[in-house]
Amino acid sequence: MSGSEAPRASAVTVRQEDVRRLCDFLYRRTGMLFAEDKRYYIDRRLEERIAATGAESFQAYFALLRSDADHEIQYLVNAFTVNETYFYREEHQLRCMTSDLLDDIVQRKPVGETIRIWSVPCATGEEPYSICMWLMENFSRVDSYNIEIVGSDIDTRALKAAAEGVYGKRALMRLPQGLVDRYFEKDGPDKYRIDAGLRNSVTFTAVNLVDSQGMAQHRDFDIVFCRNVLIYFDDASRRLAAENLYDCIQPGGYICLGHSETMSRISPLFNVCRYPDAIVYRKPVREHD
Amino acid sequence: MTDAATRHSAPRILVVDDSSLVRLYYRDALEPAGFEVDQAINGIEALEKVLAKPFDLIIVDINMPRMDGFSFLRVLRAQASDASSIPVVVISTEAGPQDIEDARAAGANYYLVKPVSETALRDHAAVLAGRAA
Numbered sequence: 001m002s003g004s005e006a007p008r009a010s011a012v013t014v015r016q017e018d019v020r021r022l023c024d025f026l027y028r029r030t031g032m033l034f035a036e037d038k039r040y041y042i043d044r045r046l047e048e049r050i051a052a053t054g055a056e057s058f059q060a061y062f063a064l065l066r067s068d069a070d071h072e073i074q075y076l077v078n079a080f081t082v083n084e085t086y087f088y089r090e091e092h093q094l095r096c097m098t099s100d101l102l103d104d105i106v107q108r109k110p111v112g113e114t115i116r117i118w119s120v121p122c123a124t125g126e127e128p129y130s131i132c133m134w135l136m137e138n139f140s141r142v143d144s145y146n147i148e149i150v151g152s153d154i155d156t157r158a159l160k161a162a163a164e165g166v167y168g169k170r171a172l173m174r175l176p177q178g179l180v181d182r183y184f185e186k187d188g189p190d191k192y193r194i195d196a197g198l199r200n201s202v203t204f205t206a207v208n209l210v211d212s213q214g215m216a217q218h219r220d221f222d223i224v225f226c227r228n229v230l231i232y233f234d235d236a237s238r239r240l241a242a243e244n245l246y247d248c249i250q251p252g253g254y255i256c257l258g259h260s261e262t263m264s265r266i267s268p269l270f271n272v273c274r275y276p277d278a279i280v281y282r283k284p285v286r287e288h289d
Numbered sequence: 290m291t292d293a294a295t296r297h298s299a300p301r302i303l304v305v306d307d308s309s310l311v312r313l314y315y316r317d318a319l320e321p322a323g324f325e326v327d328q329a330i331n332g333i334e335a336l337e338k339v340l341a342k343p344f345d346l347i348i349v350d351i352n353m354p355r356m357d358g359f360s361f362l363r364v365l366r367a368q369a370s371d372a373s374s375i376p377v378v379v380i381s382t383e384a385g386p387q388d389i390e391d392a393r394a395a396g397a398n399y400y401l402v403k404p405v406s407e408t409a410l411r412d413h414a415a416v417l418a419g420r421a422a
Contacts, residue, residue, distance in 0.1 A: 111403060112352065112382035136314060143311045144382055144403040182317065197313040197328075 012050045014043055018058045022046065025066070026080075029073060034080055044157070045079040085126045087133070087167075088174045090227065093256050094134040096277035097223060101254050102139060105222050108252060114146040118221040118248070120207060121229050122151030125162025126171055128202045129194055131225070133183055152207040152218065159204045165194035209233075209241035218248045228258035230266060242267035252285040299325040300418040301343065305335040305361065306350040315348060318407035319414055332356025336364060339372045345418040351381040351388070359395045366396035376417045380405055 019042055023034045034042055053072065055061035065072050088094065097117075105115060119128040128151035135142050153159050169190045172180055180192070187193035207214050209229065226245060230238050245255060246269045255270065256278060257263060263270045263281040270281035302324050304315045316326045327344070329335035331353045339347065347365075351358035358379055366373055378399040379392040389400045399417055401409070 132310065135310070136317065140406070141404045143308075143314050143380070143405060146308050147310045149310075195313075197309065197316060201309040201313060 012047065012055070012057060012061075014046055014050075014058055018062070019043065019046070022062065022065075025062075026073070026077065030077060042080060045076070049076050049079055085123055086171045086174055087126050087130045089126065089130070090256075090259075091174070092277040093225065093280075094130065094138075096256070096275050096280065097131070098134065098138045099277065100275045101223055101280065105252075106141060106145070109145070111141075111144045112146065114148055116148045116150065116221045116223075116250075118218065118224045119149070119151045120209070120218075120224065120226050121153040121155070121158075122162060122204070123153055123155070123158045124167075125151055125165060125194075125202070125204070126167070127151070127225060127227075128162075128204075129165070129183075129198055132198055132201050133179060137179070149202045150205060150218070150221075151202050152205045154206065154208045156206050159206060162202075163199070163204050165199045167192050167194070209244060210237050212240070212244050215244040215248060221249050222253045224249055224253070224255040226255055226257060228261070230257065230261055238266050242269065246270070246283060249283045251283055253283050255281045255283075257281070299323055300345040300414075301325045301327065302414060302418065303327050303329060303335060303338055303344045303347045305329045305332065305347065305353070305358070307331055307353040308350075311350070315410065318410045322411045322414075324414060324418070332358065332361030332364070335361055339365065339375060340368070340370065343371070344375050346414060347375055347377045348414070349377060349379055351379060351383055351392070359391060362392070362395035362397055376419070378413060378417055
């Protein structure tokens with residue numbers, strides 16, 4: 001995952017040939033296809049699994065995998081898919097942002113003011129760029145506010161890829177063709193480069209959710225998308241991350257989590273808001289609300 | 290027909306706004322309608338661009354860092370080059386009569402209050418650029 005501190009592999013390096021063998025094996029065993037254009041994730045996750053199992057070489061790890069000792073196949077598949085993301089992945093949350101959250105926010109903000117939106121962890125940038133595209137297409141007052149979109153992640157390699165903004169076909173699978181034509185240009189076979197205007201509309205920063213000092217650099221957000229990262233923390237870290245996020249949000253601001261996550265069990269700081277398209281959590285306008 | 294129009298087939302518009310998202314919004318409204326869109330992030334960058342190449346229309350915001358829309362207009366209108374006569378439309382969140390008067394006094398040809406729909410933007414651009422795209 002990109003938003004927590006996974007153990008980093010050090011000694012074991014993985015060759016392209018190893019990755020191909022591994023992908024063949026996984027395909028035969030699970031039917032899941034991990035293609036070459038996912039190399040960025042595959043290498044990283046594989047190194048993490050090798051480190052986590054304590055295997056001393058790829059060969060040793062592969063032997064372990066084939067015996068499926070300790071359900072390692074499942075762990076590896078999870079590791080491979082956890083970060084798999086694409087544009088407009090959580091369309092219902094984007095819809096909730098424009099149909100409910102922003103309606104409320106603009107009632108409290110005069111035109112011309114700044115609206116800050118944060119995608120954390122943003123991995124390779126699909127979410128913050130999706131937010132940007134969605135606003136362009138669906139928020140009629142996009143020109144009336146100074147909208148700032150920030151994408152943050154602990155993983156600086158992911159951030160580098162995000163800032164570069166080059167994606168495979170799979171990442172674009174949910175986007176209507178009109179949007180692909182409008183916001184991407186072909187950049188080699190099955191590669192698409194995001195429009196420069198869109199790229200310049202998102203600022204990327206490195207952040208660790210449990211590092212209070214680093215989180216203090218990120219303030220005054222009106223809406224935070226923080227999906228599928230809190231589940232990877234233990235209880236204490238999860239509470240700390242929630243408290244840090246609370247401090248990053250303006251009073252009356254919102255946080256959207258992944259569909260399997262609930263803030264209620266993590267922290268009592270936020271109020272639950274049920275909208276037609278999504279459940280989101282709100283920082284009270286006043287402390288005692 | 291302006292100088293820019295005689296040299297280029299597509300009418301050329303300079304969009305000046307400090308918000309990247311707003312520039313993107315204007316560009317996406319205007320380019321599909323056949324306009325050629327260039328961008329600047331403040332008055333200073335806009336001046337550099339209008340003095341370097343011809344434009345049919347300038348769309349400018351008021352509140353920008355370094356050089357705001359009013360200062361840009363005054364400096365533009367004082368130029369001894371063809372650039373001084375380019376039509377300028379001010380698009381601002383400021384909707385007060387004084388703001389509109391100040392913009393006119395600084396040399397604006399037209400004033401629009403945000404939000405501006407894509408259709409309105411295209412229609413005004415076609416009129417103010419002196420020709421449809």
